[in-house]
Amino acid sequence: MTGGTFIDIAAVRIGDYLSRTPDLKGRRGASAWLSHASHRAGLPDWLATVTAQLPTRPEVNPEAGEADGLIPLRIPTGPAGDPHSGGAAEEVARTVVDALRRRLPGVWLRANWAAADSYLAAYRVMHDPGTGAGLEAFPPLPDLPMLATCARCRVDPAVAAIDIHEEGNVPVCADCEARYTDRYRRPGLWHEHVPVGAETDLLEALSLTPRQVVQHFTELAALGAEDGNRNHLATVHIDGNGLGALFDHIARYGDRDLKARVSARVSAATRTALVEATRTVLDSSRTVPVIPHLVGGDDVLVSVVADRAWRFVTTYLEAFAARMRGIDGLTDHLPDGQRVTASAGLVFAHATFPFRRSAELAGAALRTAKQEHQGRDAAVGWLDVTRDGEQPPRHRATWTTRALAELGPALAALATVPASGRAVCERLIDPDRPALSAARLREQARRLDRGDVLDPFLTHGGPAAVADALSLVRWWR
Template identity: 25%
Template sequence: MTQYALIFEAESIQSYIFDSGRLSDAVGASVRLDQLCGDLAPAGPEDKKTPDDLLSRVIATVLGREIQKKNDPDVAFSRRGGGAFIALFQSAALRDRVQALWSATLADVAPGLRFGLVASEGIHALAAAEAGMQAMKWQRNQPAPSLPETGPLTRLAPRTGRAAVQTMTENAQKEWVDAQTLVHRQRARRFNHDRLTARFSTDLQNWPSDLEREFPFNQAGHKEIAVVHADGNGLGVALQELAKHCKKTPDHYVEAYAGFSEAVSQATRAAAAHATNTVLAPKTRKDGFVPARPLVLGGDDLTILLRPDVAVPFTQAFLAAFEVETEKELKEARQKFNFLPVKLTAAAGIAIVQASHPFDRALHLAESLCGMVKSATKKRVTASEKEAPSGLMFYRQTVSLLDDWQDVQRVETTPKEAEEGVRYCTVHGPYLLHASKGEPTLPALAQLQTLADVLARPALANGPVRQLITQLHQSPATARKSWQRIWEMLAHRQDAATQTALRQALQALGLPAAPDALPCAHRSESPSDLHSTPLNDALTLAHLAVTQEEEA
């Protein structure tokens, strides 16, 4: 029987959220995006406290009744979540009415959002979806114009350069804003607790929507934020296996894809809630704001702003819970589709920047770091270890506005000139969530934390170690002398315990542990002349631990 598909996909989501560079605008955009399409996960306690998603209300308006998430007689979804959906209808007339109302609604509630929307049909659900996805590729090459158009006499919004439509007053100052920013700010002002934040916790109610007035920076006055972006590993491979199966048995298309999508969405939400309850809740004072602001939680993606002292623990907890929850959620799907993975892993990037740093650049850097983790861990995939291990990478940026890790590494962390054919990089990541003995060897986060604890001992003052990191970038020969003096200082103090701890921590990370050899090593994923050291990463962890203690 002929099936009629309607396919929607929001484009450039991150740019849409961070367009103006203000947290309040990003909050409004993220709340709106989260309420667009909903997902296939079963309704939880948080869903009962908030309105239905926009798509459900549009379809309900056309049908004249509420729709069912599963087994609805008029519409089924093979994909739903993360700002996208594939809806399959029994009637072309019904699909066309939904398409018309959906387009009109988006123009009103999400001005400026770039998206693809196509209608297609086929002899079965899979054929209809494939025809629609092919049409979507063509549509991406024909972007719709942005309205209203900006002419020579048009007043422009200073933050975005688009046509201004209204003035808004913030902190006793008037500002011209465009239609997109206007909607974001109006939305952000309504809630400190919404459908998106409720998925992280139904108990924590006060989530900041303004950096200056609400975000709970630590008492030491370190106005830094951490942008975290996490993304699942292996979804592309799993979807390829699903596609092969459905080619042979098209009748399984909706059940297979919807089941997999539901399992991943549910696992991501559960992992985010676990990390929130174990890390963020204890750091939130009674009647105070949570030291975080979620921005994206859909499919296998997570983007969140965090206070730096909780960024690494939160990410670590999320990655660990994501593995556990995907194994739990995929168990049922594997009973029918045994080619699906037993569990999924994830990668994460953490960009730590000043609060005044442009959000979009910080996010791009976090995404770039996440991509670096994926690239490095993919090389670990073998016949016995079929999925890339979970890992993370972080960087504290204090100098430039570069937003691509390759550029940051080239400009900020690695000297141009080599010494005896070797250049030294002061960032050693990525780090695995779990220690592994596989090849190529990658260090584990726990091993880095051990080194950070050693460097935080009174016998190893931060000054000489920080100086050594600077010298690695400027003069490796001088850095060697400084490294030897550090060992001589420990020997002079007769601190055998610290010497042993330092030696063991370096050896666990696969580094030389002797005064006459710099604590650097070549990483298999790096250029042949590039060696790196984890000292700066360890000092960053130690710095975050200090701010955490000050906040406590």
């Protein structure tokens, strides 16, 4: 156990940043650069090159878990202590931030640092706005607003013209130019659509090859079941519940060993859950039905073919909670014996619906799920853009994984009711008149000759729960 000055350099609003180009190729291009810098295997070499001229040489912080867009560093404390570590930390932070910004000019970066005897203790200080020292590097505002806007992201002014797919001479900003062209000049990238970072890790864990990934969102949607429409995707954002409070608690009361390894174990739990959930939804075609866009310490943002998204999410949440229970010593340190879980937001939409908007809506559904259950239970919020529009229906609840598991057989039974019969049920529901709606629904189920198919939901939460279930079974397989 060694202390020192810990420096976290992280991409801010990384989901927004990655999704500013509309297609998968631009997103993968940005991820390539970010993960090239933050991927643990290549980080020490990259860091050594970037900081070669500095008097203080930082090392990769071994106590931090792996996360896309995060570069965790440490300047070890010398034998006599180092009174100037703050100045040295700032110099290191600035140097690394500048190196990243040269690659991806549009990325927002933040660096924070603090001296402490463990990363967790430093983490508390550096991420507290009142006490942490840090610097922020935001993309400069364009000086010449009359310039043409980048044709890909519409965010920054165009500075170059390049060929993208079959289009020639596309005006692009500096950031998009890096996304679409520079990465292909990197050695070792033999194929222009090669997956990178978290996606490569996922392929390796599943013993699959880069040829088993899709190249476009429409191809991903086309992996849907034959009897479906094969043009819908789910955008899924999953995040751990109460991890900040947990780290805080361990930093105060945990033993040294747990402090040193908990961040890395959480990050490992996230990656294992992603692999397990993806394995569950692989079919005989072996084409990966999941594209990880972002894998952070305890959060993931992925696209999944719509009709496998529920299975993916429920498997993930179960696997994550199980892995967290498996961390030695952790249960002893949880405040009030609370289980560590994760929650999810799912957004179902046509494959051509803007990815950026889907990612925002998935983030909103995730926040609702966490709020409704105070982050104490694994819960799922969802939105079906094709049916609901961009606002969730007024009476839509978020469901815990426990409720989804208990009502799983009832959902499977409801899914066998023909779509026309389910549509009739939907129209009979007036959430403001629950008793009348329940009576109408029971009568309709009797008419469909499916007597008790709605009863489990009526018992669970009245007609509003039936409405939820009818939305849910659209993609429940």
